[in-house]
Amino acid sequence: MEIMELKANQKKALSDVLFILWAGGAALLSYSLVYALRKPFTAATFDGLDFFGMDYKTATSIVQIAGYFLSKLIGIKVISEMKKENRLKFIIASVAVAELSLVLFGALPRPYNVFALFFNGLSLGCMWGVIFSFLEGRRVTDLLASLMGLSIAISSGTAKSLGLFVMNGLHVSEFWMPAFIGAFAFPLLSLLGWAMTRLPHPTKADMELRTERVALDRKGRSAVFKSFMPVLLILFFANLFITVLQDLKEDFLVKIIDVKAAGLSSWAFAKIDATVTLVILILFAAMSMVKSNVKVLCLLLALVTCGCAVLSSVAFNYEAWNLPVTLWLFLQSLCLYTVYLSFQTLFFERFIACFRIKGNVGFFIITLDFIGYMGTVLVLVFKECFNPDVNWLQFYNFACSYVGIICSVSFACSAAYIVWRYRRERHRGPKNFVYTPSAPFPCEGEEYALSPEVIKNR
Numbered sequence: 001m002e003i004m005e006l007k008a009n010q011k012k013a014l015s016d017v018l019f020i021l022w023a024g025g026a027a028l029l030s031y032s033l034v035y036a037l038r039k040p041f042t043a044a045t046f047d048g049l050d051f052f053g054m055d056y057k058t059a060t061s062i063v064q065i066a067g068y069f070l071s072k073l074i075g076i077k078v079i080s081e082m083k084k085e086n087r088l089k090f091i092i093a094s095v096a097v098a099e100l101s102l103v104l105f106g107a108l109p110r111p112y113n114v115f116a117l118f119f120n121g122l123s124l125g126c127m128w129g130v131i132f133s134f135l136e137g138r139r140v141t142d143l144l145a146s147l148m149g150l151s152i153a154i155s156s157g158t159a160k161s162l163g164l165f166v167m168n169g170l171h172v173s174e175f176w177m178p179a180f181i182g183a184f185a186f187p188l189l190s191l192l193g194w195a196m197t198r199l200p201h202p203t204k205a206d207m208e209l210r211t212e213r214v215a216l217d218r219k220g221r222s223a224v225f226k227s228f229m230p231v232l233l234i235l236f237f238a239n240l241f242i243t244v245l246q247d248l249k250e251d252f253l254v255k256i257i258d259v260k261a262a263g264l265s266s267w268a269f270a271k272i273d274a275t276v277t278l279v280i281l282i283l284f285a286a287m288s289m290v291k292s293n294v295k296v297l298c299l300l301l302a303l304v305t306c307g308c309a310v311l312s313s314v315a316f317n318y319e320a321w322n323l324p325v326t327l328w329l330f331l332q333s334l335c336l337y338t339v340y341l342s343f344q345t346l347f348f349e350r351f352i353a354c355f356r357i358k359g360n361v362g363f364f365i366i367t368l369d370f371i372g373y374m375g376t377v378l379v380l381v382f383k384e385c386f387n388p389d390v391n392w393l394q395f396y397n398f399a400c401s402y403v404g405i406i407c408s409v410s411f412a413c414s415a416a417y418i419v420w421r422y423r424r425e426r427h428r429g430p431k432n433f434v435y436t437p438s439a440p441f442p443c444e445g446e447e448y449a450l451s452p453e454v455i456k457n458r
Helices: 002-038 056-081 084-107 114-123 127-132 143-168 177-197 204-210 218-225 229-256 269-290 293-316 325-354 361-386 392-428 452-458
Strands: 431-438 439-444
Touching: 002 084, 002 177, 056 114, 056 127, 056 177, 056 325, 056 361, 084 114, 084 127, 114 204, 127 143, 127 361, 143 177, 143 229, 143 269, 143 293, 143 325, 177 325, 204 325, 204 452, 218 229, 218 293, 229 325, 229 392, 229 452, 269 293, 269 325, 269 361, 293 325, 325 361
Parallel strands: none
Antiparallel strands: 431 439
């Protein structure tokens, strides 16, 4: 009997490993290809060009992020309500529009070609939520989400390095370089989208431990937000600053750091981000070993609080410490990506499971992104109107200094609220809560049967 159970457990473990490689690998590669369609233009400096009196490089970022920001607003409804059978159609249509916009960016006369990037951002803004919807609500979602999240950390530097290689090594112009890279990304991303539609659905065990993930209509979204308004407002506020900082680093890194003066090769960004990726993967893999959802939430908030504190310390002591460029860049990437990816991957997955919310992760992430990218657009417009010749390194360090302090306090307050809310609901006991089709979060009054293991792991 024991031998049979051992064999069954070994078979289950092997099945989980194969599924993680299949689902996690497909998601990681898929979103890496999204970056290949969205970010290569950031490797270009567009020196000597202007956009109706505005810095050309700043204009490209503002226009693309404006489309991306609008897409996030639309996505709050679209991603929350999207049904499984429509995911592949959405992916193929989105990447087709994205590549067409890059072709127009290369073909249209300057500076009018900048407007094409608006449609590039508009088409790709919902891709994270769509891809993540294939992964959520499973026992192994933490590992799957970690793998997918690493695509952001490694792909940003890789996109810049690839863009520099195509321009310097293959001698493709900075205007046609994005379309050249996108031509390879388009068919591969469509194929991976099809592969993810073949993933098996979450099992009954998955749904018991992580709750069933369902579409969330307008009333459901409103009810969830009202129920957890204090902590969501704090988290949205903090992530507004983190997203702005993240975008400044990604889009203007070649202006923040003089690549030639620093002696960095085209592939330096990819190497640094690869190292950061490995560190974050180890951290998130360790989190996935913790079954208690509330413990993981607290650990994540402690981690991001420390990351913001380091970010602020490095910025305040930039001149005194005089860190080498590669070490400075490594610390910036590690702190920013750890904070950003915690909320893009693990946090809301465990948040839903901890408080037994009937909904989906996409609603939280797309709302978070919408607020963040709105902030990025406003910051870039403000900079261009009031200080167009800003010193990018000084501006970035100034932002890091105060963003680190604000976010450290915000995340500490969020941890305090979650612990208080968890203890309050645990004190009431599981018999006080019920799921109903019309209620996306536990309601008082009737019994909802939870297994002892689920109660323990909440």
